Amino acid sequence: MMSEHILPKRLYYTVFGLLMLCTYLTVQAAFIDLGVLNTVVALAIAVFKATIVVLFFMHVKYSTRLTWAVVLGSIFWLGILIVLTLSDYLTRRWLTYGGA
Amino acid sequence: MSPDGAAQASHIGEVSGHHSGLAHQFDSLAQQREAATLGMWCFLVTEVLFFGGLFLTYALYRGWYSGAFTAASRELLIWPGTINTVVLITSSLTMALAVHAAQTGDRRSLILFLAVTMLLGSVFLGIKGFEYYEGFLEGHFPGPRFQFEAEHFREAQIFFSLYYLMTGLHAIHMIIGLGVMAVMVWMSWRGTITAEYYNPIEVSGLYWHFVDIVWIFLFPLLYLIGRHA
Numbered sequence: 001m002m003s004e005h006i007l008p009k010r011l012y013y014t015v016f017g018l019l020m021l022c023t024y025l026t027v028q029a030a031f032i033d034l035g036v037l038n039t040v041v042a043l044a045i046a047v048f049k050a051t052i053v054v055l056f057f058m059h060v061k062y063s064t065r066l067t068w069a070v071v072l073g074s075i076f077w078l079g080i081l082i083v084l085t086l087s088d089y090l091t092r093r094w095l096t097y098g099g100a
Numbered sequence: 101m102s103p104d105g106a107a108q109a110s111h112i113g114e115v116s117g118h119h120s121g122l123a124h125q126f127d128s129l130a131q132q133r134e135a136a137t138l139g140m141w142c143f144l145v146t147e148v149l150f151f152g153g154l155f156l157t158y159a160l161y162r163g164w165y166s167g168a169f170t171a172a173s174r175e176l177l178i179w180p181g182t183i184n185t186v187v188l189i190t191s192s193l194t195m196a197l198a199v200h201a202a203q204t205g206d207r208r209s210l211i212l213f214l215a216v217t218m219l220l221g222s223v224f225l226g227i228k229g230f231e232y233y234e235g236f237l238e239g240h241f242p243g244p245r246f247q248f249e250a251e252h253f254r255e256a257q258i259f260f261s262l263y264y265l266m267t268g269l270h271a272i273h274m275i276i277g278l279g280v281m282a283v284m285v286w287m288s289w290r291g292t293i294t295a296e297y298y299n300p301i302e303v304s305g306l307y308w309h310f311v312d313i314v315w316i317f318l319f320p321l322l323y324l325i326g327r328h329a
Contacts, residue, residue: 006203018194023185027178030324040314042320050313057196057309074145078152082224085156089163093194 005062015056022049121297129296132207136299140306151290151314154269158262159319160178170326172248175240176263180231181323184224185315191220191310199305202288205295211288214301217308218281228271235260263322270318273311280304 026045034041055061060071113265126132162169198213239247241264242257249256284304287293 006200009197009200012196012200013312015196016189019192020186020187023182023189025322026320030327031329032319037323042324046317046320049316053192053309053316055315057192058306064134067134069143070138070141070145073143074148077145078148079219081149081152082156082159086159087243089160 005059007056007059007062015052018052019049041070120292121294121299129210133299136303137306140303144306144310147310151266152270154262154266155317155321158266161258161262162325164257165252165258169259170255171252172259173322173325174265174327175238175248176323177231177234178323178327180227181319184227185319187220187224187227188312190304190317191217191224192309193218195305195308198284198302199298202293202298202301203295207288207291207293209299210293211285214281214285214288218278219284221278221281225271225274225278228267232264235264266318267322270311270314273314277304277308277311281305 022045026042029045030038030040032038056072060067063071122129122132126135156204194213194217198217201207201209201213209236235241239245240260242261246253246257246260281304284293287300
């Protein structure tokens with residue numbers, strides 16, 4: 001039962017430490033020229049931070065499957081929003097009308 | 101009446117009336133807690149898509165005007181953004197500890213951690229206000245008084261429009277969060293929150309952490325692009 005699950009404080013401190021470390025890394029990485037990878041690294045770190053907040057601070061790791069379904073649903077719908085829109089905008093130049 | 105019957109009767113009495121936290125449509129506090137968590141998450145899904153639309157808009161414009169976005173982002177002061185990230189993450193920790201205190205029935209720690217969370221939230225808004233003030237002075241606010249190098253003048257306004265819109269919307273969420281936390285302090289003070297009934301704290305915590313997550317994405321996307329150039 002999720003209701004009986006009281007997480008140890010130490011786990012919260014560990015997650016907090018990781019979040020701080022990631023904040024430090026993301027600021028440091030921003031000052032290094034990685035080309036396109038700068039954005040990739042920044043987003044990867046942000047996604048990792050968000051994931052540990054959701055799993056531990058928000059207790060989703062210990063929640064019911066129904067809660068999991070709703071949480072994953074939010075990511076899925078966000079994916080639809082982003083992927084379908086970008087699939088339009090990013091491919092507009094692929095077609096050349098009247099030319100070869 | 102048999103002892104068993106009496107025990108059952110008193111149990112039913114507790115379920116239907118005595119325990120002020122349990123609403124009559126739920127069988128147990130655990131079920132009620134699950135329903136509350138699920139309900140909050142359903143709301144958060146709508147919030148994800150609400151902010152998601154703005155992040156998508158940002159992605160499209162940044163793709164089109166990457167030069168202007170880089171130049172405009174560099175105009176933002178990096179230290180207030182970084183300090184605010186640290187402040188907000190710390191407030192998430194104190195919020196998590198508040199939920200822990202509620203679960204263990206530690207009323208004193210609960211009120212203390214809620215107060216610290218509110219304090220950190222206020223510090224965040226204070227720093228944000230300082231940034232806005234600086235931005236207005238620098239002519240970053242889009243409109244007739246906008247000032248920027250001629251090359252990126254029009255496109256940089258799009259960056260700053262998104263900056264003020266997204267951070268402003270985030271700040272409104274913070275203000276609402278502070279209001280929610282004030283109610284939580286009041287409920288804890290009155291003794292409504294117990295080790296059995298702490299849904300309000302848990303669910304408010306979910307909201308608070310969500311607002312933190314929005315900032316986790318806003319910070320690198322608004323403040324940190326093109327810092328190496």
